[in-house]
Amino acid sequence: LTLEQSGKWPDELMSFTHMKRLMVIRIHELLSPLGIPSHVTANNMLDIFLDGLVFRVSVAQPRELRLLQKTAMISSALPVLRMPGSKSKASVASSTDTPLVDTPASLAWTRLNRSMPAVCGMLAAVARSEAHVFPVACRLAKRWLSAHGFPVVLCPFEAELDGVRDLNGDVAVQSKRDGNGLVTHRHQASTNSPNPADCAYRLTEIAVELLVLYAAGFSTPVAQRSEISDGMSNWESVRVASGSPVAAFLRFLRLLATHDWEQRPLLIDLNEGFADVQKRRAALTCFETGRERLPAMVLCTPLDPSGSEWTTLGPTRAGLCVLQQLAAHSRALLRAMLVAGAKFRELKNVFRPTLRNMDLLMTLKPEIIEVHGAESIDYDAGQTGYAGGFQTTTTKPIFSGQEAEDALPTEIPPPGARFWPSSYCYDPLQWVARLVQVHLSRYFEVFWDRHGGNWIGLRRRPTVIDSEHEGAKRIFARDVLDGLVVHKPSADGSQMVVTHKLPRLVRLLPDWVSGLVERVEDLSATTSPENNQKNKVKKKRMVELQRGT
Template sequence: MLGVAQKNPPDCARYCHLGIVLNPEKAFEVLDKGPETIAEGANEFRKFWGDKAQLRRFQDGSITESVVWAATSDSLWKRRLVVRSIVTHLLQHHFQLENKDFEYIAGELDISYRLTPIFRTDKMPENFKVEQDVDAEDTSLNVIRCFDDLARKLHALNDLPLEIVSIAGISPVFRYSEPVPILPQARMIGEQMYAMQVQRGVIQLGQSGKWPSELGALRALKMAFYIQIANLLREQYNLKTKVTYDGLLVLKQGYCFGIEMSHPKEVALLKKEKSERGLTQYVDCEASIALEKRHYILPKVTGALHALYQLHNSFGGTVMIAKRWLSTQFLDDGLWPEECTELLIAAQFLRAPAQKNPTSPQTGFIRFLQLLAGTDWRNELFLLNFNNAMDENAVADLEHRFSTERDIFPPLCIATSFDQNHMGNLWTSACKPNINVLARVTLLARHALDIIESALLSTKPFIKPGQIFIAPNNGYDFVIQLKPDLVSNSWAHEFGSSFTVRTRPNWRLPLADSNFLQNTMEKLRDAYSDFAAFFYNPHGGKEIALIWKPDISKERDFKVNEMNGCALSTENSGKVFVKKEILMEDLKFILKDMYLRIGTVDEVLTASRTTLPTISKKTSTTIIEHFQYKTGEKRYFTNSEVEVSEVVTKKVKKQSKDLKMNTMKNFSKNKSAKSLKVNGLATKSKNINKKGKTKKLKIKKSVISDVATSKKQ
């Protein structure tokens, strides 16, 4: 338990809080073996465990008393709750307590990286079907196995001019750090490949002195290799491929992989420049550092974090919860790089002794919040010395430089033993994250920590995950609500938004590696970062929040290439000032085909509540079924948080009822008109018969009378 004092502590005579420290080597075992049946302790074992004790025979021929808590094939998140099953059974068996008499807090926040219940896996193809309660940790293992099989196939390509020496994954899924479940849903339609996520890998070819010394020619030769590899994969393994400018896309077992080729000469050519004297020199630039990080340093860090997960399997779940929390607070990769979260949590695991590391992701996430809430970013250096690759002298020199030359390091300083040439300036920069973002993260972490700690030491039920996974909407100046059809929903569990009400989920697969929303945010920040800060949720968020910069009202010098949203000053010649109205019109023009509405937080929220989708006869049932509040989600939200969904449900039901009544009225009108028409025809026929009955009718009438007479006789 967390040692936090309470203002109003509970009555100790009625309530008791207990904290359990688990042994990671034994805590997740699904089977407890007891003594043999004829042994002395067999009766005590059966008495202690009650009806859970049973005789089992094992492969070595022994027959012992045993207790089974879960299946060996169960997911890891289920096996993490074995201790909860044990404690619950003991309290019920020995103390006759019911579930309402106690609460075991564990794994409540793990829902954040589990598959959303809205997406039904029973409709998936049989070859790629997954369980409905699968989470991102389970799907990561499936992706890694598929990538390993693809790597073996690439190594077996013998018809290439140069052999493939190494293949390494660089996406977060290979570090067990991808918070969104990855489902085998990618597909090839015509010449286009569609996928929700693309998993990146880097290959390296053997040495050769025939690579060109010009950057454009080298990249053209890499493109030729991509084309040849794609042809060989299609011919030998019948895999669907597509060559792009950045690399090669491969579709395998429903997953989309992006293959890139690394060559050290490309990094050197990016560094190459000529001095004023005409001498050739090699100087680090932004492009060379980014390429070196992606192709040479990130694969090493990925391998180190993968090994850390094998040692502490709670590391992956901790990172996933932390990433989901940061994304729901509208902190995307452009403001807070995702590698920062992974390395900060890895630093916590490496600093603490192995016995004191958390065994559950939820506990690890709480410790991560404590790190964010209590760290002095100005005086804290996070150094990850993987495999002790840095000796004591190198570590001491770095710490001395950090303390004496603090201004040359970014606000958040993270260094690893793999990036000694760019020590402290590779994973973060002066603007990612900047001082304002660090302050924002600290405040959000303290707020979430207060909610969790007060709930842990309270006698009330534990918090709903939606209480900390829904970002507050105060403090934002404008909100841009995007069209739901343009933004695909995340496969992770969604907790809703405080800016808009829920809309129908969009499961359309985008073009592979398109990143529509991310590219839009990059363009907005490049053009208007001097005037406003932009925020969005990268995991299925359908709105962009905006905050004006404090110095937006100051006059600026006139520059031809910096006139976005500016007007000439009437007081000072040669000066311009920013008009918010012009900026908003610019944003509307840029996003004219993308946004649904733009306004303040209250305006957008009110409009989204009152505006409902048009209901047609064909889609009314589907819309009602979507907006119907799921009873299974009530344990993830409080009543106040689902009020909007219930209001929407009632309104849609009322519209559907009105539509049904109108349909019935129209049907009754048509029926009455039809009956009148039929009655009119009958009357007309009767009048005709009155004028003169035909001979046929007379014969028919006489036959009927004869039959009736015979029946009477």
């Protein structure tokens, strides 16, 4: 909801924020007598519950963007030559002509209130015109990523933290060295976007939809417009639109696995915005001149010529390599099964995770995944519900300090009633995954399946600390170690390698999350080279005994 320009808005950021929140609260008060439940969020948005759906309304005013931008006081740092009678003119010029510099807050505001509505509107138009292919192919791509432990980052990014803002450990730790050489820590308030360290293998929701749009052939290739090409092959330049969701999903896997992301950007034409050759040249020039500063995956659109707006958060270059290998393997497996005429239950193997690379595997209890039970790969409606649909059960909330909501009324509540759905922002699986990230993300990479998965995987981070680095000393602080890691010198003694005490963590996790997890398995013990050698020796002895008998 973008408001028009008005002189009644204040010129100070804090006052503007308070006035904006008062406006949202006033809208909430006006909806209550009409019998329309609403809820004011922590970031000055309004969630409205209407006809079984929750609509999130964001209020934007152009003056807020200028207040979020920092003014570069260049004139104050340089000496000003003042002539007699020109003091007032110089001061006026320095206060009005100073450039504005974007900040993370201003970039987030632009992405939420300008970029996302524009790109979502164009993607929605494609979804309406290609309703039989594009929406289903997007769901297949997102479901495939989530099944392997890389759930997409929801857009807007604020939705990624719904229901998990009340975690006690949801803070950022900043180190500061005092005069005595000691390291002190202070906590910062959590931001409105996920931590980039937790998104090394994850794509944003809009990035996945843009990839499916390009791979399925719903955007005109740039090579067909003029001699300006983005380096695509002959197959890509003459491709036709996909006629089935499975074919579009196969093309998505091929694009992800075979495209040279380091050397070539992906020019995705939306609404023929790249019809102007100057825009295409500008996008290619931006990629060639600033490749070292751009993310691993560059998706250039007419709305974002730099191609980094929806890929800055993730994936990283190492994470993209993992995704490419996984996409190549899944595509080869799916094609082979389709050619062989495999049954539907066999095709599900493409959406089953490979857990052999995990160090710890946490199996969740059934009530944790009940909210997304119908999204599971192995969901059977005949066992969990009726023929006309599945039956839901009301369970006690698992969150600490949360009381059970009232049952759903059978009648429409009277005007002014304070009714709100009990399942609002209630996602136990997301809550448990976020809880593990808050406490263990410094030592482990966390993987989980958002759509009905009953597991959370942990893999040790390849952390190597240089003992000569000044900033590495803070990691030796007692409150950071938590008793889960030890430091051992390397072979030459020049580095300190962080070694995780997995047996101790395996013993602590069941007690820590006793009400959430059924069991915790240490997979590193079964995949280590020593255990593999022992298993080979045992098999050899068994063969010798069988031959002897």
